[in-house]
């Protein structure tokens with residue numbers, strides 16, 4: 153699965169219903185089913201991410217797949233070994249699934265012709281992080297019954313966020329309205345696509361939102377002048393009790409984690425928002441099991 | 455030298471194409487020069503070539519190519535670059551100084567010119583750098599470089615960030631009679647980013663360059679040329695905004711000429727997406743939108759964009775195998791330039807054949823100050839290209855001459871086959887017909 157962009161709505165729904173049935177496995181005494189027994193999965197991470205890698209690894213193990221973790225630093229790329237080389241080398245072991253995280257945007261499309269295995273995108277630069285969006289959407293549909301015709305507000309550094317991109321494309325497939333909110337310097341160019349609204353004022357944007365997705369803000373954006381200071385950023389874009397009070401009472405607050413408390417979300421809201429953020433992580437496991445099962449049983453690149 | 459000297463020859467019944475039109479004619483060549491062009495020329499002693507049904511063009515002049523030598527001979531050298539040029543119908547070629555070392559001294563310029571002569575397949579002119587080591591700090595010795603054969607100077611790969619230094623360069627270039635070729639890129643705006651800022655760069659989160667990164671510097675350099683009365687040539691124009699500036703400048707009488715490249719006339723950001731972000735589509739400046747392409751095509755028809763240059767930029771296979779954002783910029787262009795333009799512009803009705811020939815031969819020869827090439831007419835150098843426009847060819851690695859194969863045209867079918875190239879009356883390329 154390379155991204156949500158090209159993923160039909162029916163497939164998303166199929167993954168959700170699979171995820172629902174897999175959720176129960178993690179509560180069993182013996183947390184394992186033989187769904188992917190004899191299949192080999194390689195976690196190929198060119199960028200560090202313990203959380204995502206662990207989640208995929210656990211998901212694969214609960215389905216009885218054999219998992220190998222392969223961390224290649226991007227410095228080996230500098231030495232002349234390309235991702236294509238690495239994948240071709242690992243191809244010799246006849247893996248069934250590659251889970252790949254890479255720092256360059258849209259780097260995985262060119263890979264598909266170099267491997268027989270299915271590829272699951274675990275984050276490619278600023279392009280997509282499809283399993284994160286799927287788990288966000290799964291969480292929302294568990295809470296609200298569906299992802300249909302909602303108002304979804306995405307707040308923060310949208311320009312650099314693969315999570316924002318995947319969610320944008322995902323929720324739109326369910327006729328939900330997307331509102332992007334962040335400093336103008338961090339909203340991507342030419343967003344005027346159907347169903348996407350840009351609103352710079354968070355106070356106005358939170359009103360009537362059903363779902364609020366808060367993004368992580370990177371310290372380094374300040375040094376490259378996307379905004380003048382973290383202080384001013386949080387003043388304008390942190391979710392505060394006052395702001396949350398303007399939203400619908402039952403509005404869901406999501407965050408891909410880890411949260412920079414008081415920068416993105418005021419810490420006094422922790423009691424209110426943290427349970428759902430932790431639920432996201434839990435759902436992430438079930439969703440990734442569903443994704444691995446669907447690409448592992450049928451040979452394809454979703 | 456494998457090309458044999460043809461003392462005297464008549465090419466019969468070719469469709470002779472010049473910038474001002476095409477007509478069927480015979481072309482009589484003697485001692486490397488065109489003696490006469492007309493119907494039914496009689497010259498019993500001469501060898502004859504029957505070119506009925508074929509087209510004859512003046513040899514192409516490329517104002518902008520990277521031959522990577524000295525420094526990256528693994529990617530291209532004078533021999534491989536010359537073979538690629540001859541195969542593409544080029545008889546004159548300007549090679550850019552972003553080499554290691556840069557062409558910033560007369561000795562290096564001299565060496566380039568001599569090495570080109572030694573290969574002897576195409577007239578290679580060194581482009582000297584405007585500043586020492588292309589560092590944008592100290593001007594090179596323009597007069598010495600001119601003496602060593604540099605007709606044009608450029609820090610191609612970078613713009614001069616220092617506007618005062620660029621002003622001085624315009625002023626001093628008048629003394630040396632050299633043309634300044636400007637690579638227009640505001641490096642702060644572009645940040646070395648990978649593709650044109652567009653709906654597609656936003657959808658895929660690709661680091662992006664706005665079109666104004668080009669036009670801001672184009673506007674500055676046009677203003678400097680106007681203020682100083684200097685001459686300016688804009689390299690690889692890629693955006694509609696720069697075309698607009700060019701139109702205004704021409705109307706105001708500024709001494710500015712410009713080139714674009716086949717890839718900007720053929721491809722757009724949509725092709726980058728369609729290719730699955732294949733780094734063969736990564737080039738600097740990056741490919742533009744459909745609106746940009748339309749503006750470039752219109753300007754080429756009007757002659758506001760004078761020339762098409764290849765910006766031939768060979769890159770090693772391994773470097774182009776890197777992901778789109780990590781791969782180097784550049785497209786390998788000498789061997790496909792004509793066929794790409796013929797297929798995508800002439801056959802689609804976007805331009806006429808004489809307009810294409812004007813941009814490949816006549817206009818670049820005039821821009822570089824040649825009076826002996828760029829047309830098929832008596833007294834001109836016998837630099838000629840014979841093509842069969844009814845045939846197609848597929849771009850394959852097996853028949854590729856350049857040392858690098860970084861072209862988005864790989865495996866594509868193109869119309870218009872160059873069968874023979876003559877450089878000063880000598881054959882420098884002849885198609886090997888298989889089967």
Ligand SMILES: [Zn+2]
Nearest residue numbers: 610611637689
């Ligand atoms: Zn350039």
